[in-house]
Amino acid sequence: MTRGVMRYIRLYGSFLRFSFSKAMEFRLDFYFRVVMDMVFYAVHLLFFTIIYDHTSMLGGWTLDQIYVFVCGAMLVDALHMTIFANNLWWLPIYINRGDLDYYLVRPVSSLFFLSVREFAANSFLNLIAASALVVWALGRHGGLDPVGILVYLLFLVAGTFIHYLVRITFIIPVFWLHSNRGLDEMAWTLHRLSERPHQIYPGPLRWILLSVLPLAFTVSYPAHVLFGGLTWQAVAHLLTVVAGLFLFVVWFWNLALKAYSSASS
Amino acid sequence: MRAGLFTRVVSLEARKQMSYRVDFWINAVMGFVAELTIAYFLWAAIFQARGADRIGGFTFEGMALYYVAAILLAKLVRGQSKDLTIARDIYEGSLTRYLIYPCSYVLFKYAEHLGSLVPALLQTLVFGVMALFWMQIPGDVQIDSLSVAMALTLVVVANMLAFLLRFPIQGVAFWADNVWSLNVMLRLATELLGGLLLPLSLFPPAAQAFLAWLPFPYFFYVPVQTLFGRVSVGEWLAALGVMSVWCVVIGAIGAMVWRRGHRVYTGVGI
Amino acid sequence: MSGKRGEEAMIEVEGLSKSFWVHQKAPGLMGSIRSLVRREKIEKRALQSISFRVQEGEVVGLVGANGAGKTTLVKILAGIVHPSDGDARVLGYRPWQRDDRLRRRMALIMGQKAQLWWDLPAADGFLLLREIYQVPKERFEESLERLVALLGVEDQLQVQVRRLSLGERMKMELIAALLHSPKVVYLDEPTIGLDLGAQRAIREFILAYQQTDRPAMLVTSHYMEDIERLCERILILRQGRLVYDGSRRQVTERFARYKLIKVLLRKPAEADDLAYVDTIGRRLAHSEDQIQLEVERNQVASVASALMARLSVVDLAIEEEPLGHIVERLQRAQQEEENEQMLFDVGMQSGIS
Known part of the structure; x- marks a missing residue:
């Protein structure tokens, strides 16, 4: 077991080295990405700042709390961009070109390999910037319990994983449909639901976001736990959702591979 | 470029766009509904927390109507805004074809751009009519034929401005391998500063006064306010004036980027 | 069709040079990071002081190894790439200024790069080209009919270009390029990747067009047979330099061992x-x-x-000895210095035939 895990960690290490030297080849792109994410952060912070000019509460959160939420969302986005986004972008292309064969013959999990193979070193600076923003927001809020903060960060990491799982769920149908244009847009549109506090949504929609389409767990729920206090139920809820979604994705992936290998000659 | 070529390119592109399959339309509906849902519940929460009946000059119904109009007009103004055809022409080398043909690349692309607007036009029409039927139109919103005509004029000019902006932005592809991030950047900035995320009347007055000199408000906010009958003819003319100046400025920058870029263009694989 | 061979050159090239700057990166991770801040650039000379002229009705073969500068030269003369130095006139215009009067009378065909619109049937693409080149309807239909018949592609006109075979697509590209009866035609690897039958059809077609319209043509090809069948005169490029300019037969006479x-x-x-x-x-x-x-x-x-x-x-x-053998030998690096000097002298003497 540990040897297996170590093997994957070493493999990931070599992905990292490779992507760093690749990223530096495209210098302008690197700078553009840094600036783009700064703009992204500014737009989100300004959006809520302006809204709080006209109200002091939103979904039961103060401005200080919403900053913690927004910066958390940026951290999740940066983590996702660095670890998964590039791979998810390529995945439908690989599937349609039939390039998957190369990865299926390798003695490692194809889902793992294809999901994390390309570490986006050019988003790495943004990961640092987003982390700094989280620290700033937490400091600005003040008076938070260190354990609570630690749990918040762990929940955000889980949130990144959920974000990835939801996205890949929308990509896997490409195995059958051969086009991801519509699905991908849909995934992005749905993702926008998670950029606002989940408390603002009415009962049924909120229930969906907390269960079958657990987008609330990417950032909003972690922040909710941070401000509302950690309960065992919350941890159980999160673990159930992560495990359920993960098992679903693995099952869905294997189903798709079966379709892929029986379709190709 | 003759009218014959122009219309032929427009119609070819329109036919291509309309041939997309069902998922394209399902997606358009989904996107519209989702965006509206998010805005609706956000403002429901704000109006509830605030307990006021007007925020930034909008009643709750007015606010909802603002988002419907802004989302729909944005489709017309931005077209396929994720489209990077110009950048792709550059780094895939298909620009070569237009360098050889005796016609203007800009006009060719503009014709394609107009053709690609046809689905957006249909969506706007369908959703817009549906919205007018179902939604309450508050008393302070006056949509009449004059306001529609004035708003559409602004939309046409804003659309041209959005098109011209592609040249300086995507022209960077002459030097960089990837301008996708620049495009996203512009898109994000336009959404906030143009009034798609929030009506600009919510911004602090100083910020509003400053923004009025930039091209952004004229993409979404000003056309919607014009549609709602809240912009006088004088203000409308001023808006057209500012937009025209920006068209010239952005066009000039685009031309410069293009001239310099062409000097380094190799048509891929020399 | 368009009269006698004129004495005035249709393509005039004088001291044309082109260099590129290529970035270099030190190997390894540290090299990568360092290159974010500072990068070394080296100059790569693609063409060095090239001069020649091409007359009306002349088909000139451009020969050389990969990277010798053939495509760069063609791209400069087609107005796609700016030269770094020197001058060139095509029909009296500087190509990179892209005057419409020149572009209406010029065509570029690249075997490796499709120009026709992929999503359209070739027939639609041709109609679009008619508008672009403003070819009068009657003349358009007449030349389309002639070209289509010459290549025997009547049945494929309504098929989306992306669904055509490589050979059929190339034939369509040729038709597309010649519909407006250009007086200057550049053919860059027009037969690359095609089977022998298609290669022959395309060569015959090019010769037929040369007979009727008497354009100035510049042809590059990896297939020596293309050059031997099409060109009386050849230019040999070696590492960006013109090392031979003269008749094809003379190459054999002088350099065949x-x-x-x-x-x-x-x-x-x-x-x-x-x-x-x-x-x-x-x-x-x-x-x-x-x-x-x-x-x-x-x-x-x-x-x-x-x-x-x-x-x-x-x-x-x-x-x-086949031309290909000779050219290949001339390209070989061992004989570099002596050959280069000798060829250059001979090339200058034989001059423009």
């Missing part, structure tokens, strides 16, 4: 016969009843008579 002797035998050659043959020449190929030998030019007579004496020869043919 060998001749080919083909022998047809009554009965298969014995092993010791073959061993003997190998002592007097370089055997290129042999089969049941045929032997091909490469022999130094001054020994042709003695080798031929030796072969006649030793083997039971039915027929014997002596041929020039």
